[in-house]
Each structure stands twice: as C-alpha cells, then as structure tokens.
Amino acid sequence: MTEISLLVQGLLDGSLYALISVGLTLVYGLLRILHVAHAGFFTLGGYLCVVVTNATGSFPLAILVAIVASGLLGMVIYRLVYHPILRHPPFVALIASIGLFIAMEESFRIIFGEQGVAYIAPPLQITLQMGELFLPISKIIAFVAATTLIGGLGLLAAKTRTGIAWRATVTEPEMASSFGINIINVRYLNFFIGSALAAVAGIIFSLTTNLVEPTSGDVWSYKALAIIVLGGLGSMKGTLIACFALGIIEAYCTTNIIGQIMNRDAIAFAFLIVVLMIRPQGLFTKR
C-alpha cells in the first residue's frame, strides 16, 4: 500500500513540476535561453493569489488576477530583459536571468515582508481518504489542472492557426517570418502562456502549503531547470516524462538509503548528472 501511495505522491508532485517546466521549455525552445527567473512568476502567482483572496474574499477573482498579472509581467520581462540581449552569447542571457531572479525575490521580500503571507481562511482544505491513502484535494486539483492545461496547450499547438504559427516559429524562425508570421507576437504569446502556467503552479503551491515566502520559488527554479535539461532542452515530450519520472523517483528515494545520504533537492541533481553522463543530450532530443 505504501508503494501505491508513493506512486500517487510522485505523480501529484510531477504534475506541479509539469506546470512550471512547460513554460521554461517553451522559452528555451523559442529563444535558446535558460529562463531562471521563470520561478519568480511561480512565487508571484502564489503571492498575488493569497493577497487578493485576503483583501477581497474572492478566491476565483484572486486566481484570475494572479494568472493575468503574471502573464502580462512575463511579456514585459521579455520585452525589457531578453529582447535586447538575444544577439549576445547564451551565458549573457543566463546570467541576466539569474540576476533578475535574485532581484525579483528581494523585491518580494521588500514588498510583501520577510515572513511570507498565508491565507486568512484557506480555501479548498479538504483531505480525501481512500483506504490508507490520504489525498489533499489541492493536490488532486493540481493534477487535474496540470493535465487539462497542458492537454489544452497541446490541442492549441496542434489544431489552431496560432498554434501552427507558434510551432513554425520554434522550428524555423526565419522561414516562419518570411511566411508572414509576426515572430515578436509569437514570443509575447509564449511568455504570456509560460508565465501564466507558472502562476497556476504557484497558486496550487500556496494552497498546499498555505504559506508563500520570498524564497518559495528557489527550489522550483533550480529543479525545473534540471527537469528541462533532463528532458533534452526544448523537447516538450521529454520534459513531461522527466517531470513525472522525477516526481516518482523523489517520492521513492526519500524513503530509502539514498534519502539518508542526500536531501531531496540533491536527489534531483544526482539523477540529472547520472542521466547526462549516459545521455549527454538528455532523455529526448528533437535534433
């Protein structure tokens, strides 16, 4: 029975990883940038949801505000930060992004305070019991939201004209541009969707822990990077598999001997290094 509960736990954690990593993969696929600051939108989403819920008492309104604000800020960040430095070597964008992430966290600390924020009346705090299995409803929502949103995104990419333009820009930017696709708009859309998904992950995180701190995004930021590298950088299928694989591996390893040698965060990177030594191009690569 513990086996099954570990598996379920792993899948639930994996779905949260998926929500945050998808945006990161989208950015990497389009711009070849490791967007470290992506997890800043995760934290921002959590903060906005808690603060707006506490101020207005309306949880749905808070969700809407958090998602839209994070998405818009994502577009602003693209315009102000990444757009001007795309022509420089990739480490320039990487370091700028790290700097931006540190600055974002410190801004959260200054604006929202050192202690972090919590819901006055936490919404959706029900735990379902199935046999010996205890499932907090927020984690089930995370799983459903992740699969729905990512499935929806897949449909969008496969079926709509916007989706086709988007995929064309990822594969062959110059050709796409000569076919009349506005590449800049595709990038804006990309950052909006990616940042909004990170905000959704942040909202779910705020529900499960009922505490959002300035450094809440730290672990997620570094792990999401490990995940997209694991998945082969830019491969959506690889990223999703890596998310769930990591969720399950973490759930199992924390209970056995490996968990005694290193902590949970180190397990993710140990797994990453082992995989990269065997397959330097990640689990799945497009090219």
Place this chain on the structure above:
Amino acid sequence: MEHFLDSYEISLVVKAAISVIMALSLNMITGFCGQISLGHAAFQGVGAYTAVILTLQGYNFAFATAGGMISAGTLGFVVGLTSLRVRHDFLAITTMGVAFLFSGIVEQTKALGDTDGISNYPHPEFDPFGYMVMTLTLAVLVLAISIYVQRSWMGTAFKSIADDEDTARLLGIDVARFKLAAFVIGTAIAGMGGSIYAHQTTIIQASDFGFIESITILSMVVFGGVGSIPGVIIAAIILTLFPLWSQVIGDYKLLFYGGLLFIMMRFSPQGLSGLASDAVKWARLERRKVV
C-alpha cells in the same frame, strides 16, 4: 607591535583577498577557457571542509591547505570530465547540480556536522596581521599564476577553446586535456581559498558555500569582464567591500547583486573591462575631433 590597521580593517582586507582568489580561480575556468560554472563555491566548500578536518587531526595550516587544494582539485577533475560530455547550457546546469549535491550531502552527513557545520577547530598561530599578510601573499601568487597562464601557450589554447571549441579541435589542440587543466587549476585554487576562509572564521557550514555564493563569485567575474584579470580583481574588491561599508546596500545586498548582474548584462555584457575599453576608444575619438 602597533599596526596602522585595526582588526576590523584587517578582516576586511582578508575578505577582499579571499574574494580576489575565488574570482581569479573561476576566471581561469569561465574566463580563460570559456566553461561556465554555476557551482564554484562548492569547490571552496570542499577545500574548507578538508582543511578543517586535517587541522582537527593535528596537521598544520600549510599541510591542511594543501590537502584542501588536492581534494577540491580532484573533484574539479571529475567535474571537468563532465565538461567533456556536456556543453554550454547543459554544463551550466550540471555544475549547478554539483553545488546542490555538495550541500545536499554535507547537510545529511553526521561526520561533517550536518546542518550545524563544524566549529571549534584549531587556527594557525599567526596574529591577524600576519594572517592578512599571508592571505595577500597568496592572492598575489594566484594573480601571478593567472598572468603566467594567460600569457603561456596554455592560455592561448584556453582562449581558442573559449572562442570555438570545434575549430580548436580541428587545429589539433587537445581540447579535453586543456579543459581538464583549466578545471583542475581553477578548482584547486578555490580549495585554497576555502582553507583560508575556514581558518579566518570560527565555523563553517554547508550554507556558506551554497548556490548564492557561487553566483556571487560568478558575478565578480562577469562584473569585472569575463577573462580580464584587472577587471575581475577590481570587481571582486568592490563587490566584497561595498555591501560591508554601506549599511543600506548591506540590507539590500542581494537586490543589489541581482540588479547589478542584470544591468551589467543588459547594457555592457563585457563588464568593467568592456566599459574601460569603450571609454578609451571614446576618449581617442574625442581627441581626434579636437585636433
């Protein structure tokens, strides 16, 4: 003996000298050889822990420091091996993983004092002034090694690898050997920095060598100008002393670092040395206009 510096000023000089050592050692890897490392503080940590364990066994400071350099250099060799397998963004994330593995393992190991760290270890029998002189001497030594490497054939090979690895290989440069050399030299010096750091303070903890510290060292290299020795030294001194001198900046130290890294990358990716050479060019143009 009367000194012209008080003990606080001495500790500032030692801190700045350690930063210079760390920044120059990372500059060897990232600046000269073009291999990005987001986990450099982990090597400092390995050096510090090794040195402290050796002093606890009763060995003297010099021996302990040498031990720290060897263990950090050995780990550097292993990480260097990974740089032969993975490149660019993959390497950045792998080295970041090394930093998390270091703290993740140390914090779970009883023998290394887990999250409490190690304290109550013997310190070398120098007075603070003597320690400062020794640290400065070592910093100058590292500077000399940096200049020597940069001007040697090895430095030229490093530069060719940093510019274009595939072309370097095509020209018959043994890319693997030089990458490993850069990692071993750089990380061994970082191990020395770790030993000096550990014997200046009274306690070492895994969190002293975490990801943020790695980024701090990287920001010194980037702020100074990747690969530029004078730029990196000036940046290391400024970025160490500024937050300590000014309390306002001290409180917002991380915001300052983050903002600085970001603004530097956004407006002058070549760092201080880039700004300086731009200024020189501009001054020459101005002079020509006058004539």
